[in-house]
Amino acid sequence: MGELRLMKGNEVIAEAAIRAGADGYFGYPITPQSEIMETLMVRKPWEETGMVVLQAESEVASINMVYGGAGCGKKVMTSSSSPGVSLMMEGISYIAGAELPCLIVNIVRGGPGLGTIQPSQADYFQSVKGGGHGDYRLIVLAPNSVQEMNDHVGLGFDLAFKYRNPALILSDGVIGQMMEKVELSDYKPRLTEEEIIEKYGDWAHIGKPANRSQNVVTSLELQSEIMEKRNQHLIEKYASMQEDVMYEEIMTEDAEYLFVAFGSSSRICQKAIELARAEGIKVGLFRPITLFPFATNQLKELGQKMKGILTVEMNAGQMVEDVKLAVECKVPVEWFGRFGGIIPSPQEIVDALKHKIIGG
Amino acid sequence: MADIDIKDIIREENLVYKKTDVLTDNVMHYCPGCSHGVVHKLVAEVIEEMGIQEQTIGVSPVGCSVFAYNYIDIDWSEAAHGRAPAVATAIKRLMPEKFVFTYQGDGDLASIGAAEILHACNRGENIVVIFINNAIYGMTGGQMAPTTLVGMPTATSPYGRQIDLHGYPMKMTEIVATLPGTCFVTRQSVEKAAAVRKTKKAIRKAFENQKAGKGTSFIEVVSTCSSGWKVNPVKANEWMTEHMFPFYPLGDKKDCEKDPAEDYEKYMKG
Ligand SMILES: Cc1ncc(C[n+]2csc(CCOP(=O)(O)OP(=O)(O)O)c2C)c(N)n1
Ligand code: SF4
Ligand SMILES: [Mg+2]
Numbered sequence: 001m002g003e004l005r006l007m008k009g010n011e012v013i014a015e016a017a018i019r020a021g022a023d024g025y026f027g028y029p030i031t032p033q034s035e036i037m038e039t040l041m042v043r044k045p046w047e048e049t050g051m052v053v054l055q056a057e058s059e060v061a062s063i064n065m066v067y068g069g070a071g072c073g074k075k076v077m078t079s080s081s082s083p084g085v086s087l088m089m090e091g092i093s094y095i096a097g098a099e100l101p102c103l104i105v106n107i108v109r110g111g112p113g114l115g116t117i118q119p120s121q122a123d124y125f126q127s128v129k130g131g132g133h134g135d136y137r138l139i140v141l142a143p144n145s146v147q148e149m150n151d152h153v154g155l156g157f158d159l160a161f162k163y164r165n166p167a168l169i170l171s172d173g174v175i176g177q178m179m180e181k182v183e184l185s186d187y188k189p190r191l192t193e194e195e196i197i198e199k200y201g202d203w204a205h206i207g208k209p210a211n212r213s214q215n216v217v218t219s220l221e222l223q224s225e226i227m228e229k230r231n232q233h234l235i236e237k238y239a240s241m242q243e244d245v246m247y248e249e250i251m252t253e254d255a256e257y258l259f260v261a262f263g264s265s266s267r268i269c270q271k272a273i274e275l276a277r278a279e280g281i282k283v284g285l286f287r288p289i290t291l292f293p294f295a296t297n298q299l300k301e302l303g304q305k306m307k308g309i310l311t312v313e314m315n316a317g318q319m320v321e322d323v324k325l326a327v328e329c330k331v332p333v334e335w336f337g338r339f340g341g342i343i344p345s346p347q348e349i350v351d352a353l354k355h356k357i358i359g360g
Numbered sequence: 361m362a363d364i365d366i367k368d369i370i371r372e373e374n375l376v377y378k379k380t381d382v383l384t385d386n387v388m389h390y391c392p393g394c395s396h397g398v399v400h401k402l403v404a405e406v407i408e409e410m411g412i413q414e415q416t417i418g419v420s421p422v423g424c425s426v427f428a429y430n431y432i433d434i435d436w437s438e439a440a441h442g443r444a445p446a447v448a449t450a451i452k453r454l455m456p457e458k459f460v461f462t463y464q465g466d467g468d469l470a471s472i473g474a475a476e477i478l479h480a481c482n483r484g485e486n487i488v489v490i491f492i493n494n495a496i497y498g499m500t501g502g503q504m505a506p507t508t509l510v511g512m513p514t515a516t517s518p519y520g521r522q523i524d525l526h527g528y529p530m531k532m533t534e535i536v537a538t539l540p541g542t543c544f545v546t547r548q549s550v551e552k553a554a555a556v557r558k559t560k561k562a563i564r565k566a567f568e569n570q571k572a573g574k575g576t577s578f579i580e581v582v583s584t585c586s587s588g589w590k591v592n593p594v595k596a597n598e599w600m601t602e603h604m605f606p607f608y609p610l611g612d613k614k615d616c617e618k619d620p621a622e623d624y625e626k627y628m629k630g
Contacts, residue, residue, distance in 0.1 A: 206458075214434065
């Protein structure tokens with residue numbers, strides 16, 4: 001049993017990063033996630049593990065610091081909230097193009113624009129469909145508890161290095177700010193220089209010994225024939241990520257109806273299930289944990305057995321498109337959500353199920 | 361007269377000059393007369409002379425020198441347009457025992473990357489910055505840069521840069537010299553042998569500063585871009601000497617012999 005603590009989601013991200021053996025964090029303050037860098041600055045991990053923590057001049061700089069650090073074969077990360085993550089899009093595209101591993105945390109707030117500092121899930125499209133330019137995908141993890149905020153830091157780094165691809169934790173102000181019991185991960189030592197040379201010496205820019213050719217981290221390729229092959233390789237890599245797809249099913253065995261929800265919405269849906277079942281409505285929950293790769297096949301199999309599906313999101317209806325694609329529109333799929341920083345109540349969700357699916 | 365074979369000429373004792381092995385044998389893509397190639401050679405020579413090829417990581421920009429990694433035989437990171445100082449910051453902080461430098465054009469450093477260079481210099485990142493100021497965007501076909509001189513025609517200032525329309529040319533070197541994090545700030549050129557020697561000395565000093573942990577060393581090289589300026593290489597050198605040097609005066613702007621932190625008190629007093 002690991003160390004038990006009562007902690008805020010954002011603070012856990014910082015603690016988990018230190019324990020995961022992260023080499024560097026680069027960030028810029030923005031609500032509702034500033035506690036991540038604040039916690040790191042209080043913890044001073046550079047004295048404990050040697051981890052570098054730096055407040056950058058902007059999110060543009062932070063993501064490019066991540067590009068530089070990741071290119072060294074180091075475990076590096078940044079965190080921000082929606083407007084800041086928008087600023088990072090160019091850098092994220094470069095990191096994906098250069099096939100570098102890193103972790104990005106987005107504690108989403110309502111948009112568009114400066115929007116609201118209240119929680120939202122409106123950055124689903126930006127996270128799973130691209131956001132930056134070019135054909136690329138991020139590994140996207142959607143924690144729905146403070147415990148998973150802890151777990152997904154280590155998992156995010158592992159997947160990022162497994163695929164040499166940026167991983168993004170898509171969370172929101174509810175989970176970032178909420179306090180829950182958490183079992184912290186055990187400390188993993190940072191890799192030594194020798195270990196980095198051994199593991200990543202064939203691509204990381206760590207200094208070129210006389211007996212090997214240059215390592216150049218770049219996303220540039222002007223020859224179309226080679227660039228097309230690179231794109232092809234990336235597409236195959238993204239497809240291969242299906243083996244790491246993660247999802248959770250709750251009370252689906254006897255279900256006639258299904259909620260599909262991720263992150264904080266999925267927590268509210270669990271309460272909505274209780275309320276609905278008390279009224280005799282057999283509803284369950286399908287919760288994608290990895291938003292990319294998306295559990296398309298698993299949702300197809302389960303979803304097509306249902307009388308109807310309600311996708312619940314704190315946005316204007318984004319994941320619902322992927323749910324419809326998964327079940328190939330063979331069962332009715334509707335969307336319910338609140339936005340602008342409003343969190344839907346469990347009763348609202350039950351009412352929406354009745355109006356949009358059961359009565360509809 | 362006895363026949364002289366080429367092998368008789370290429371003999372150890374006749375050797376007066378040799379291309380450094382730190383430069384690759386790739387044929388450079390630069391236009392004739394372009395300053396980039398000369399500066400690449402100087403950086404490579406300094407790396408060789410200091411024996412730091414295995415410990416040096418370069419960060420190339422977006423601009424004509426985006427492919428600097430094809431010519432200098434070390435490990436490289438190719439940064440997004442303007443972001444090289446942020447990339448270099450992380451590399452140096454995560455691997456403080458390595459030598460890290462950025463190589464940037466004037467569009468890259470003074471325009472889109474103005475924030476990154478100012479803050480890297482202000483933090484006193486222990487890196488070397490090589491800044492190629494040719495007063496134009498060479499790579500994209502000769503558009504106006506923040507450094508373009510008043511009256512100078514470019515593709516986006518076809519009637520010459522006008523102050524009321526485009527603002528003033530920027531002197532980045534003077535600006536970064538005011539920041540306490542920089543330890544060595546100089547402006548050099550490479551249009552003649554004496555200037556090339558001076559620039560090389562400056563680059564050497566910059567890398568020595570990094571070795572000594574002194575903070576940011578910033579070397580501007582006032583450069584030509586004959587293609588962007590639409591003149592031949594000889595004319596480009598003449599034009600640079602006549603028009604660029606008066607506005608961008610050569611020489612050291614700042615050279616802290618000691619730890620730059622000791623200059624901080626002076627700085628705080630203004
Ligand atoms: C974000 C972004 N904006 C614009 C460009 C297009 N672009 C490529 S190079 C360049 C200017 C380069 O000029 P400079 O830095 O002076 O380098 P030079 O070619 O003159 O050496 C521009 C605008 C780009 N690659 N990325
Ligand atoms: S366009 Fe200008 S900067 Fe670019 S290679 Fe040609 S001369 Fe050099
Ligand atoms: Mg230029």
